[in-house]
Amino acid sequence: MTxxxxxxxxxxxxxxxxxxxxxxxxxxxxxxYDSMAKLTLIVVCDEEFNKKLTGEQIRNFVTVKDILDFMG
Amino acid sequence: MKHLISFEDKVILITGASAGIGQATAILLSNLGAKLILLATNEEKLINTMELLSGGGHHYFCYNLANLENIESKIKEIINIGGKIDGFVNCVGVRSRRPISLLTPKEIRNLMDINFGSFIEIVRCITKKGNFNSGLSIVGVSSIAAQAGGVSVTAYAASKAAVESAVRCLSKELAPKNIRLNTVVPAQINTPEYANLLNMNGGVDNVLNRQYLGLGEAVDVANAIAFLLSPASKFITGISLPVDGGYLSS
Amino acid sequence: MINTMDLTNKKILVVGASSETGEAIVNQLLGLSAFVVMLDHVEEKLVNIANKYNLNKLAFNCFNIYNNQEIEKGIKHLNTLYGPFDGLVFCGGKGGVRPLQLTKNSFIHDMMNDNLYSFVEIARCITKKGCFNNGGSIVAISSVSSIKGLKSKIAYSASKAALDASVRGMASELSDKKIRVNSILKGWVTSDMKLDFIQDNMELSKNEDFAKQILGVIEPNEIANTVCFLLSDLTKTITGTAILHDGGYSL
Structure with missing residues (x-):
């Protein structure tokens, strides 16, 4: 995925x-980008990229790029 | 005269509108000015309901809601033709009477899919951005069986209780989008389904002993649905409103 | 001194025994002299629990309790081994949070399967003629989520409400056999907090949620006490209820 x-x-x-x-x-x-959005992100990373996103990692996201990097 | 409940130019989706409570709701809402989108399995019965409606601009769609996978594309088609949704009434409800000894996983799953799964899937699809107008009100039809239980209606009662419980969650989750959700909880109502039931029980219905206002009519439930759909109830969300002739209080 | 909750000679099947709450229930049942059969799909944990007690009053069995194809055969096997049961405790199932837009059918099915279908199927199989004694008691662990909504807990809440409703249906139906069926609406239990990591980490209304539980977090053995109460003859005229054990959460 690009x-x-x-x-x-x-x-x-x-x-x-x-x-x-x-x-x-x-x-x-x-x-x-509220708490529901973060929860949504956890499920999307799990289902689409097979990656477990923790609360700690989410708190460290600053820009959109951080999310993209995590998705890999 | 001021109209407390009016649906002038509002688009209301009703599932299970081909008979009973669904049909009575469709007729009432059409009298209150709504533009209806009726969704049910049986085309013949749907056309029959369409003929009973007042006003114009109504549409109907044939779809079997047991087919959960294609609800999303059906809803897209419906919204393209009928417009953004202002209200949704879920009257689909398959009854099943099975003793626990015959209540196999397949039976319970099928009933859960049609009575609960289809409701959540429709709500999921119509509450997507661009599919609804602000102030959207959703009303599900539950049953006193969900709250009071009954012999051999285990799966039916469970599916209705699931709807009520999900509505309590969704009302919180969707409040920021200015969407309300509630359920009505009817007791025994004079519908073709009820006639079947009475027939099976040899004309005896013990529930009525506790339902001290007697047998209800479908329009009694429709009136409660119309109230919960309308802005007259805009401060009411997440509730289960008994329309039960007193059953749950006796 | 008399022990009103004496469960001597009662044979109790605990489904989902390997969870923390499950183990606490087993512990309490053994303390009240019941004969306990633990059932779950992870053998290793059951072995560990059994080793802690090393009693002839404790047995365990393992099959996939969430696979509806296996339940009928599995329960039949248990009846062959141990004869008719006097009690069934269902503390299996799972949690999970998801916003509506991601609450798709597959997610709902999994939740319903683990929290409702497998309970009904186990109850169906174990209440067949000759498999469960008259006067027996069935207890399912439900949640206060059944009656109180929370964002993103749509599927979980619905499955627990469905569970409670199925309990009421079974209670009316099985009253002929003097079999009682009840559920427990539990609030936050200490062990939940380790499992519900998303909710925990995201602090999705977590703090206000805990504050609502005015008596604080519940210990698994307290839930076990309520289970034993419902299994005992103290409650032989209590059926079809969902007992709140929620530290005041729902007030």
Whole structure:
């Protein structure tokens, strides 16, 4: 999956308008990035990338790129 | 005169609208100005219900909700044709009477899929961004069996209890999207299903001994559904409203 | 001194015995002199528990309790080995949180399968003629989530509400055989907190949730006490209820 595809997947999962996020977007500035969104991210990483995301790792995410890197 | 409950130009999806409570709800809501989308398995019966509706702009779709996998694409099609949803009433409910000795995993799973799984899947699909209008109200139809239990209705009661419980979770989860969810909990209602039941029991119904307002009519439930769908109840969410002629209080 | 909760000569099947709550129940049952058969799908843990006690009143058996194809045969085998039971405790099942958009059918099915279908199937098989004694008692561990909603717990809450409703249905039906069926709506138990890591880590309304449990977190052996109470003859006219054991959570 390319980074563009991953970003589209994140936007779709978190119900953010397509084209809003870039690799450099600061997560703290995304209104939709709340606790439900984080939970959604955990499931998406598990189901799509087979990777277990912990609360600790989530807390360390600063930009969208951090999520993309984790997805691998 | 002020109309406390009006659905002028509101799009309401009703499943299981071909008979009983679903049909009565469709007729009532059409009288209150709603544009209806009816969804059920049997086309003949659906057309029959369509003929009983007031006003125009209604649509119907034939679909067997036991087929959970394709609900998502069906809902897309429905919204493309009928427009964004303002209300959803889930009247689908398969009854099953089976003693525990015959209640195999397959039976219970099939019933759970149609009575509970299809409800969650429809809610999941219509609450996606762009599929609904703000203020969306969802009403599920449960049963007193869910709360009171009954001989040989174990699976049916479990499926309805699952709906009520899920509604309590969803009302919290979807509140930020300005979506409300509630259930009505009917007792014995004069429907074709009830006639079948009475027939099977030789005309005797002990439930009515406790249902001290007597046998209910489908429109009694429809009225409660209309209230919960309307903005008149905009501060009510996550509840199970008994429409039970007093059964649960006796 | 009399022991009103004496379970001597009662044969109790504990399904899901390898969980922390399961082990606490086994411990309490043995203390009340019951004969206990532990059942679960992980043998290793059962062996460990059995080794701790080394009693002739404790047996264990292993098959996949979440595979509906195996249950009928498995329960039949248990009846052949041990004869009719006087009690069944179902403390199996699983938890799990997911937002609605990810609560798809496969997730719901898994949850329903582990928390409801396998319980009903085990109850169905064990209440067949000659397999369960008249006057016996069935206890299922449910959750306060059954009656209180929480974000992202849709499937879990629904499965527990369905479990409670199935208990009421069975209770009315099995009253002919004087078999009682009840469930326990448990609140936060210490062992849950290790399992529910997502909820824990994400602090999804966690703090307010704990605060609601005004008597604090529950220990597994306290749940076990309520199980024993419902299994004992002290409650021989209690059936079809869901007993709240939630530290005041639902107040």
């Amino acid at each position: 980074n563009q595809e991953k970003i589209a997947l994140i936007e779709d999962s978190l119900e953010i308008d397509g084209g809003t996020l870039t690799e450099n977007t600061q997560l703290s500035e995304v209104a939709e």
